[in-house]
Amino acid sequence: MAGPIIPARAVIPFLVGMMLFTGVCNTLLTKYQDNQCVRNCTDPNPKNRKHFEQPVIQTLQMFVGEMGCWLVVGLMSLYQRYTSSSSSIRYQPLRTSDNDNTNTGGEQQQQQQQDEEDDATSDNASIRSIRSTTPLTSSPATAACPHKSHGGGGHGHTCPSVLRGWRVALLALPAVCDILGTTLMNAGLLLVAASIYQMTRGALVLFVGVFSVVFLRRRLHAFQWLSLVGVVVGVAVVGLAGAIQPDRKHAGGGGGGGADGGEGVEAGEVGADALRVIVGVLMIAGAQIFTATQFVLEEWILERSAIEPIRVVGWEGLFGFSVTLLGMVVLHLAVGRTDAGRYGPFDMVEGWRQFWEHKPVFVSSLLIMVSIGGFNFFGLSVTRSVSATSRSTIDTCRTLFIWIVSLGLGWETFKWLQVVGFVLLVYFTFLFNGIVQPPFEFLRVVEVEELLPEEPIEHN
Secondary structure (H helix, E strand, O other): OOOOOOOOOOOHHHHHHHHHHHHHHHHHHHHHHHOOEEEOOOOOOHHHOEEOOOHHHHHHHHHHHHHOHHHHHHHHHHHHHHHHHHHHHHOOOOOOOOOOOOOOHHHHHHHHHHHHHHHHHHHHHHHHOOOOOOOOOOOHHHHHOHHHHOOOHHHHOOOOOEOOHHHHHHHHHHHHHHHHHHHHHHHHHOOOOHHHHHHHHHHHHHHHHHHHHHHOOOOOOHHHHHHHHHHHHHHHHHHHHHHHOOEOOOOOOOOOOOEOOOOOOOHHHHHHHHHHHHHHHHHHHHHHHHHHHHHHHHHHHHHOOEOOHHHHHHHHHHHHHHHHHHHHHHHHHHHHOOOOOOOOOOOHHHHHHHHHHOHHHHHHHHHHHHHHHHHHHHHHHHHHHOOOOHHHHHHHHHHHHHHHHHHHOOOOOOOHHHHHHHHHHHHHHHHHOOOOOOOOHHHOOOOOOOOOOOOOOOOO
């Protein structure tokens, strides 16, 4: 029998490394796009230069990357067909000859009926894509009824057949949440440094925890509620650090950077930059409401359907791309072509002109699409091979690397208060997920319930 595509232990370090690498690239390449000048680039006054500020286009390119998951699904299907045909030939049961008097006529009829049932079972398994050799699909038990492994006992639900037909349209709901959340985060990234953006996304834990209690009827322990308060404090400290010592909105094209609060900068400009950072942090933190809603919807759908997470990403990419493209056309007709909206984020004609005519923007867009597709593939492989809680540790390393690279490129300046906020976010996120024990004995529990599926959907 053919072995699994991805060996369990030998390839795990590679998968983790690639998930970390592609995740870091997602944020840094998006920020690199934001720093590209696309109009009045030779003007001696930097305030007159226009940069690539198209969060809707950036959302669209994310969905293109997610649609790339269908390529992986197609390759997996080809592999399953190959292994299925090879297995059926190699393990075909031996038929008894007509001269064999051991089996009576009734036994032969029973054997034929059993063979037909086996063939039907094999066909059904092929349709459901439940193969133990496929690393990105659920195990046979969890794929047939994925809510069994979600920590909630399934809430009394029984799983229907594979999510297909008109029921696939249910995935448009989390896709719409993804559109709103991602676009809002992309707009917030225009206003803050890359590391502050990534740290502020830690507020997701707060909304996932609250929504899981309200809508999914999960139960949080006392130390988890304490963790949510700590996450809020950590996000607030990170935002305060950016407001006290704001970095300039766009780093120089040659990689030079620094804070606007340096010598010769007027106090009014520093105040405007501080306000800009606060608005950006609030936009990014508020976007986590949509992301948490997306997670809850995906959890609700996966509890009631047998469908692989990577197919969910592919369908959401398809729905998200269609809705985003339609929204771009509507916003352009309503706002973008007006005098007030011209050259703005809703001017689709200007946005696509910037996209095609400026090579750094175009190349970085292609790289972002590849990195998002890779992040989904490697992320699902990691959670399949290791555990869902490992995502918290990897995301922490991801934030740290983004911070280091951003500092090295001069896109932002070092802030001690940001270190404090980062430590608070890491500690309370780990505490919430049960990776570290509560400091007091009376807060400790034997087991921490997972609030998300064991194979969470990775996005960006």
